Amino acid sequence: MTTVEKGWIGARYTRREDLRLLTGKGQYLADLRVVRDPLVVKFVRSSVAHALIKSIDVSAAAKLPGVVAVLTGADIRDKIRPLPTPSTVPLLPGHYPTHWPLAVERVRFHGEPVAAVVATDKYTAEDAVELVQVEYEDLPPITDPEKALLADSPLVHPDIGTNVMFSMVLTGGLTEAEQAANKARVDSIFATADVVVKERFYGHRCGVMPLETRGAVASFDPEAGLRVWMSTQRPHIDRLVFSELFDIPQNQVQVSAPRDQGGAFGVKAPVYREPIMIVYLTKLLGRPVQWIETREEHLMAVSQERDQIHELELAADKQGRILGLRDRVIADNGDSCEGVFWGFIMPFYGAALVPNAYHIPDCDISITAVATNKSALSPARAFGSLPGRFALDRAIDMLARKVGKDAADVRRMNLITQLPCNIATGVHYDSGNFVGVWDKLVQHIDVPRFRQEQRAARAEGRYIGLGFGVAVHASGVASEALVPMEGQPGYGSATLKMDSSGTVTVFEGDAPQGQGHETTMAQIAAEILGLDPEDVTVRVGDTNNTPFASGTFGARGGSYTASAVAMAAKAIRDKIVKVVAHDHKLEPDPAHFRFEAKSIWHKDRAEALTSMAGVCNRIIMKPLDLPAGADASLEHTAFFEAKEPMMAFSAHAAIVEADPASGEFRILRYISSEDVGRVINPLIVEGQVRGGVVQGLSNAMFEEFIYDENGQQLTSSMENYMLANAADVPNIEILHADTPCEHTPLGTRGMGEGVPGPVPGALCNAICDALEPFGIEIRDLPVRPDRVWALLQAARARAAG
Amino acid sequence: MYPASIEQYHRPATVDEARAAYAAAGGEAMYIAGGMSLMQAMKSRVLSCRALIDLSQVSELRGVENSGGRVRIGAMTRYRAVAESRAALGPYQALADAADRVGDRQVRNRGTVGGSLSWNFVVACTPVAALACGASVSILRADGRRESLAIDDFLQGPMTTALSEGDLLLGIEMPVPANPASSAYRKWGVVVDALPTIGVAVFVELASASSCRNARIAVVGLPGGPARTPRAEARLKAADLGDPSSLAACAKAAAEECDTAADPWIGASYKSHLIERLCLEMIGTAVRRARSQMS
Amino acid sequence: MTREISVTVNGTVYRKQVPVRLLLVDFIRDVLDLTGTHQGCTYEGVCGACTVQLNGEAVKSCMMLAVQADGQQVTTIEGLARNGVLHPLQKAFKEHHGLQCGFCTSGMIMNAEEFLRTNPRPTEDEIRHALIGNICRCTGYQGIVAAVSAAAEEMSAAGTPAKSGS
Ligand SMILES: Cc1cc2nc3c(=O)[nH]c(=O)nc-3n(C[C@H](O)[C@H](O)[C@H](O)COP(=O)(O)OP(=O)(O)OC[C@H]3O[C@@H](n4cnc5c(N)ncnc54)[C@H](O)[C@@H]3O)c2cc1C
Ligand code: FES
Numbered sequence A: 001m002t003t004v005e006k007g008w009i010g011a012r013y014t015r016r017e018d019l020r021l022l023t024g025k026g027q028y029l030a031d032l033r034v035v036r037d038p039l040v041v042k043f044v045r046s047s048v049a050h051a052l053i054k055s056i057d058v059s060a061a062a063k064l065p066g067v068v069a070v071l072t073g074a075d076i077r078d079k080i081r082p083l084p085t086p087s088t089v090p091l092l093p094g095h096y097p098t099h100w101p102l103a104v105e106r107v108r109f110h111g112e113p114v115a116a117v118v119a120t121d122k123y124t125a126e127d128a129v130e131l132v133q134v135e136y137e138d139l140p141p142i143t144d145p146e147k148a149l150l151a152d153s154p155l156v157h158p159d160i161g162t163n164v165m166f167s168m169v170l171t172g173g174l175t176e177a178e179q180a181a182n183k184a185r186v187d188s189i190f191a192t193a194d195v196v197v198k199e200r201f202y203g204h205r206c207g208v209m210p211l212e213t214r215g216a217v218a219s220f221d222p223e224a225g226l227r228v229w230m231s232t233q234r235p236h237i238d239r240l241v242f243s244e245l246f247d248i249p250q251n252q253v254q255v256s257a258p259r260d261q262g263g264a265f266g267v268k269a270p271v272y273r274e275p276i277m278i279v280y281l282t283k284l285l286g287r288p289v290q291w292i293e294t295r296e297e298h299l300m301a302v303s304q305e306r307d308q309i310h311e312l313e314l315a316a317d318k319q320g321r322i323l324g325l326r327d328r329v330i331a332d333n334g335d336s337c338e339g340v341f342w343g344f345i346m347p348f349y350g351a352a353l354v355p356n357a358y359h360i361p362d363c364d365i366s367i368t369a370v371a372t373n374k375s376a377l378s379p380a381r382a383f384g385s386l387p388g389r390f391a392l393d394r395a396i397d398m399l400a401r402k403v404g405k406d407a408a409d410v411r412r413m414n415l416i417t418q419l420p421c422n423i424a425t426g427v428h429y430d431s432g433n434f435v436g437v438w439d440k441l442v443q444h445i446d447v448p449r450f451r452q453e454q455r456a457a458r459a460e461g462r463y464i465g466l467g468f469g470v471a472v473h474a475s476g477v478a479s480e481a482l483v484p485m486e487g488q489p490g491y492g493s494a495t496l497k498m499d500s501s502g503t504v505t506v507f508e509g510d511a512p513q514g515q516g517h518e519t520t521m522a523q524i525a526a527e528i529l530g531l532d533p534e535d536v537t538v539r540v541g542d543t544n545n546t547p548f549a550s551g552t553f554g555a556r557g558g559s560y561t562a563s564a565v566a567m568a569a570k571a572i573r574d575k576i577v578k579v580v581a582h583d584h585k586l587e588p589d590p591a592h593f594r595f596e597a598k599s600i601w602h603k604d605r606a607e608a609l610t611s612m613a614g615v616c617n618r619i620i621m622k623p624l625d626l627p628a629g630a631d632a633s634l635e636h637t638a639f640f641e642a643k644e645p646m647m648a649f650s651a652h653a654a655i656v657e658a659d660p661a662s663g664e665f666r667i668l669r670y671i672s673s674e675d676v677g678r679v680i681n682p683l684i685v686e687g688q689v690r691g692g693v694v695q696g697l698s699n700a701m702f703e704e705f706i707y708d709e710n711g712q713q714l715t716s717s718m719e720n721y722m723l724a725n726a727a728d729v730p731n732i733e734i735l736h737a738d739t740p741c742e743h744t745p746l747g748t749r750g751m752g753e754g755v756p757g758p759v760p761g762a763l764c765n766a767i768c769d770a771l772e773p774f775g776i777e778i779r780d781l782p783v784r785p786d787r788v789w790a791l792l793q794a795a796r797a798r799a800a801g
Numbered sequence B: 001m002y003p004a005s006i007e008q009y010h011r012p013a014t015v016d017e018a019r020a021a022y023a024a025a026g027g028e029a030m031y032i033a034g035g036m037s038l039m040q041a042m043k044s045r046v047l048s049c050r051a052l053i054d055l056s057q058v059s060e061l062r063g064v065e066n067s068g069g070r071v072r073i074g075a076m077t078r079y080r081a082v083a084e085s086r087a088a089l090g091p092y093q094a095l096a097d098a099a100d101r102v103g104d105r106q107v108r109n110r111g112t113v114g115g116s117l118s119w120n121f122v123v124a125c126t127p128v129a130a131l132a133c134g135a136s137v138s139i140l141r142a143d144g145r146r147e148s149l150a151i152d153d154f155l156q157g158p159m160t161t162a163l164s165e166g167d168l169l170l171g172i173e174m175p176v177p178a179n180p181a182s183s184a185y186r187k188w189g190v191v192v193d194a195l196p197t198i199g200v201a202v203f204v205e206l207a208s209a210s211s212c213r214n215a216r217i218a219v220v221g222l223p224g225g226p227a228r229t230p231r232a233e234a235r236l237k238a239a240d241l242g243d244p245s246s247l248a249a250c251a252k253a254a255a256e257e258c259d260t261a262a263d264p265w266i267g268a269s270y271k272s273h274l275i276e277r278l279c280l281e282m283i284g285t286a287v288r289r290a291r292s293q294m295s
Numbered sequence C: 001m002t003r004e005i006s007v008t009v010n011g012t013v014y015r016k017q018v019p020v021r022l023l024l025v026d027f028i029r030d031v032l033d034l035t036g037t038h039q040g041c042t043y044e045g046v047c048g049a050c051t052v053q054l055n056g057e058a059v060k061s062c063m064m065l066a067v068q069a070d071g072q073q074v075t076t077i078e079g080l081a082r083n084g085v086l087h088p089l090q091k092a093f094k095e096h097h098g099l100q101c102g103f104c105t106s107g108m109i110m111n112a113e114e115f116l117r118t119n120p121r122p123t124e125d126e127i128r129h130a131l132i133g134n135i136c137r138c139t140g141y142q143g144i145v146a147a148v149s150a151a152a153e154e155m156s157a158a159g160t161p162a163k164s165g166s
């Protein structure tokens, strides 16, 4: 390539977004003043986990001055088409319970919306919510997924006839015969293996809770159509669904994600009940309607993920080489009413990734997702895979102890070395250098030296330990995988428009929430077109001016969308070359031209041929004497579809000091070694890693959605759903490997999505390693000092008795 | 999320005006101090009122003072001011230890000693520290009588105190003992500076470098609210402070006489363990601080 | 039910008739339309996104009524930059990638600004401790802590006069 890579890609370029956010000029959903005096909606939510609705008395609420409407499930069931609809179901053999935005006849979890109050202001709406009287007839709450599998269990969805919403054998093949043959092979490996580790692990219910809650503002005009502003990762999908549900042509529906969103991490990807209700209400009432979720609603209804039991077994030889793996995954799917994801897509995907970065050709893995009276699992960063990562990385440490080897060596011996490959579940790993990333990590730590320090510390009565966790995570998912899984395409798309002054606007249909797209996409376009990032404006998230896109999730930004931006920029560059070559009577070979310093240069000329502003003005405003086949357009929309999924690899290490007397532990160091392909902006990559690791730590140590035996959710405030604060967490050291990805135009991969995955394993392995003389093994998350202490007590009792 | 409707807001400048405003509101009034508990209760609609009486401008209720052999803390003294008044607190460092770690900076900028004592939340820092410090609580009754109560009698179980409708808590005071004395408080929570899962406050007045004349130990994190541990106190009074095993026995006694209960996060037996550990540590800190006053 | 209040916000006096129950955060956001102050929790007052300064001290504006600010000085994030010149904290947050989604940022900065006036040369531990009342979900805090630390250094070096926040 002749383009002198001026170096915007890879630069530690501070973010374009920052200035407005730092001065209070961000425009988050609740800040938008896009409609006049919207009516405000508040939901009345179920106070019980499982019950028949006997009656709802809205009369007192409806009479309150300022209240415009109070609606219940009975009012809407014949007015709104329920989910599932064609665009909200994946092509997987599961159960997709029919549900409306408000509970109809029965409630299935503590927090389910049962009525919607519409008022002129939020204070009045809340007054009215207090006045709505709901009478319930209690049904037995189903809170334990394993009990829910018993034949005599009551059912969450009696019409479906089972609590099993989804089950699948992920290994062996598609037919039962193939799966049985595979199972027999794995069984025989286990029967003859030198060493078997058989454990039950539990990754508890927790998630990623963005600081900004959900919300939607909608208005409807029969002429202009439906207009929705919402806090979402996927405006184009939302448009599709609204169109489908309300019989409005798609071109009459405009969904805009605000330019600024206060985080999402997966939570804002599904099609939820509430925005559907907001759209219905604006249509019904003919006035703009606004709903801003409260934190309490958020913690009751969404942000809940993980929650899987893994009955995991490893067969290995005496060296610690893993020969086979069995895993029975049971996911607590909650009420399972959630468009697109239905609770089980996450654990399904997580089960498919169980073998992680380890070479284990013979696996027998199955998943059962069980309905319970809890909120449906909703997507969270490390999509479905955190409990499985935890389970396998813990099991490997247990294996290492059994064969008397360092866990680091056992891990290295079992890492996948041949890439590309298909793992036992059929997931394709495209490229990377797992061992290289791993070696970088262990060299940085200097494991032998650490072991010396550990021995010396123990001699002084101090217990330090080292633990590892790894993760292979997808950066974006190709249509080939996403269509069956979510019924949606996976391609990345972007439109680039150059204007006559030589500046660029990038339009992307994704809806970022802090990932810095305005910066990274500008860096890419600037580099390819020889501009400064300042010359590039990035517009996101509006279905009216952006090409269809599946949204910002699963680390698609750095892989798919970035690739589309690069393709579109290159297409425009090629077009400009054609015109410039024509004007200067040069051969139109792109290799002879350089785009640099806002000008266009030729290999044989010392002076620039023309400025970008000049040539853009010439093409757009003076479209005379254009070369054959050229026209005045300097706009291009590109779709990038990967043939293979791009996998990113990370290896994490935690070093802790633990106190055998109290079970308390302190993280001394946390190191992450990541291979994210070519880095567009290290500042942003490091921020993603740090944030992801801390989310993982916070998940592992503090956060937990707790339901009591009656299905009452006890953790719907931030006092009870405890998140790591600044004093709870360490600094994170980061090592980059940056193996360019071969099948993206820039060599980039996405990253960020899977970062929390390996964290709980690394942390718990470190704690168990520190306390190795006492012989404890952590099997359940979260890990809190009282749990470690209880394990120590039990170990002491065993030793004594 | 939002409080129920409130009709009136008053911001009196003196205690008498406050009492008058309360009386005028005819029963449905509430005092607000820092609001760090009351706003939670009003926003979640656990409490509502017709008139809100804001004590923030009642300057006579503010301040930490050490004079005439007594340490006085006004009810409206904010955590921040308490934490910054270590010198004036003399032997009652436990109150500063508590104030220094309540919630976060923003909470400490608003929340008050009087608010915390009046609210007496089941797990709170100030009540347990005041209990160990043996504070007396001065109260202005709704009818204008002034009264002083021992903190042990003032705190009457979770969210319950000797305050009745319309009573104003004026402040607390403690005598400066004749002998070297000090106190210490520490809590343990799930995240740093969370509400206490367990907190222990210890006060000691030394008879000599190795013996106590007086000792008080109080524990928070129990279902019944903060409580003293009389058997552990008796042991501490009899203990040889130079003998680690006798201090350990005190701490063990404290753990044994407290009935802990599991909460959704932490099990009961670990709480007992925490009581023992924190108690031992706080005895050590209090004794060390007291000894440092010996010449 | 309503009451007239006069509040000085970012140096401007606002005289408004407001419901007694109106939260200060809603007064700032809905009445004055200063939307840089955010809201991240329901009633608990834990997240800190709504942090502003009242008479120069960091407070959570969701934990106060607007009437309580009557006659007082409020500073919000919009009032921090002076004559278009960014505060050293604002500059440092950008420089050290102290924000991602930015939702926590206003509150974080309004707290940190007062903190640095009380402790101009803090250690890392002191900074982390001072920020407990501000939850960030994106950054893992490291960039924020680095930014506060860098701003402290810059301000100390420049001898930036302690701004009163009012
Ligand atoms: C995020 C957060 C974290 C917290 N963390 C902790 C913690 O770690 N430890 C801890 O102990 N507490 C914690 N708290 C609670 C905090 O300590 C409260 O400030 C305290 O409980 C109440 O004090 P206040 O001045 O805010 O009182 P308010 O909330 O104003 O009042 C509380 C009650 O006392 C009454 N009252 C107040 N003053 C008087 C008076 N002088 N006379 C009569 N009645 C009066 C009020 O009417 C009300 O009923 C936390 C609070 C928050 C929001
Ligand atoms: S909004 Fe969370 S503390 Fe105020």
Ligand code: FES
Binding pocket: A211, A262, A263, A514, C098, C099, C100, C101, C102, C103, C104, C105, C135, C136, C137, C138, C139
């Ligand atoms: S930057 Fe998103 S919450 Fe802090």
